[in-house]
Amino acid sequence: MPVTLTRRDEFALLTLDRQEALNALSFAILEDIAAAFDEAAKMDIRALLITGAGPKAFCAGADIKELLGRDLAAQKRQAARGQAIFAKLDTLPMPSVAIINGFAFGGGLEMALACTFRIATRNAKVGLPEIKLGLIPGYGGTQRLPRLIGEGRALEMIMTGRTVAADEALAIGLLHRLVDGDPVEAGITFAREFSGYSLPALGFAREAVQRALDLPVHEGLKVETDLGTLAFRMADAEEGMAAFAEKRKPAFRDR
Numbered sequence: 001m002p003v004t005l006t007r008r009d010e011f012a013l014l015t016l017d018r019q020e021a022l023n024a025l026s027f028a029i030l031e032d033i034a035a036a037f038d039e040a041a042k043m044d045i046r047a048l049l050i051t052g053a054g055p056k057a058f059c060a061g062a063d064i065k066e067l068l069g070r071d072l073a074a075q076k077r078q079a080a081r082g083q084a085i086f087a088k089l090d091t092l093p094m095p096s097v098a099i100i101n102g103f104a105f106g107g108g109l110e111m112a113l114a115c116t117f118r119i120a121t122r123n124a125k126v127g128l129p130e131i132k133l134g135l136i137p138g139y140g141g142t143q144r145l146p147r148l149i150g151e152g153r154a155l156e157m158i159m160t161g162r163t164v165a166a167d168e169a170l171a172i173g174l175l176h177r178l179v180d181g182d183p184v185e186a187g188i189t190f191a192r193e194f195s196g197y198s199l200p201a202l203g204f205a206r207e208a209v210q211r212a213l214d215l216p217v218h219e220g221l222k223v224e225t226d227l228g229t230l231a232f233r234m235a236d237a238e239e240g241m242a243a244f245a246e247k248r249k250p251a252f253r254d255r
Helices: 027-042 072-091 107-114 129-133 141-149 151-160 166-171 183-191 199-212 217-232 235-245
Strands: 003-008 011-016 047-052 057-059 096-100 103-105 117-121 125-127 177-179
Touching: 003 027, 011 027, 011 183, 027 072, 047 057, 047 107, 047 183, 057 096, 057 107, 072 107, 096 107, 096 183, 103 107, 107 125, 107 141, 117 166, 117 183, 125 166, 129 151, 141 151, 166 177, 177 183, 199 217, 199 235, 217 235
Parallel strands: 011 047, 047 096, 057 103, 096 117, 103 125, 117 177
Antiparallel strands: 003 011
């Protein structure tokens, strides 16, 4: 199967497995990914990990052959559909981690950009090469990339379509970390740095930071106050503060 969702301890692992095409995204595979996201949202997990099968690619982007000869209405519908599928990652009740092993181009990078975190192997290469085809990124890349690395760097990446090596991607803030060894095991190790905390509190933190990108500071501070108050009223906050006072590890229950 080109898309699998499996359990790995307290995590779910979504794997793209279309190695003969460098795990490229066909329209059908996009729908499989959407279904996997929906399934993950219902699972009792602490994070969703996303990776590509094999050592060569996370995901090499769209299946270009499917784009040939499409009418404008179909193309617009598909762009909106791809955006909606990747936007599901914003509303998952748990964080998501893209484990980039090898190439992440076009729609593959756009899926990674939609994740909460991005880690990569040292041989990873990323880019949005659509301009080389006379196109522009269509699954959120023009919106998410500048929010991560700034307008100037995003324009340069998108308008040249160049490939960015892992060390540069880390330096400009596109990646959170470079990892060695088995990529999935490295992803699990990374996820365990936050997976023991309260999921609702993690969600409030994620929402507050995301809202900061779209609001003036004075409005963002109001959002922070509101979300902080919601966190404070949770049993997990009471447990966390009590555990601190008692010098013990908190036992969060996600409520």
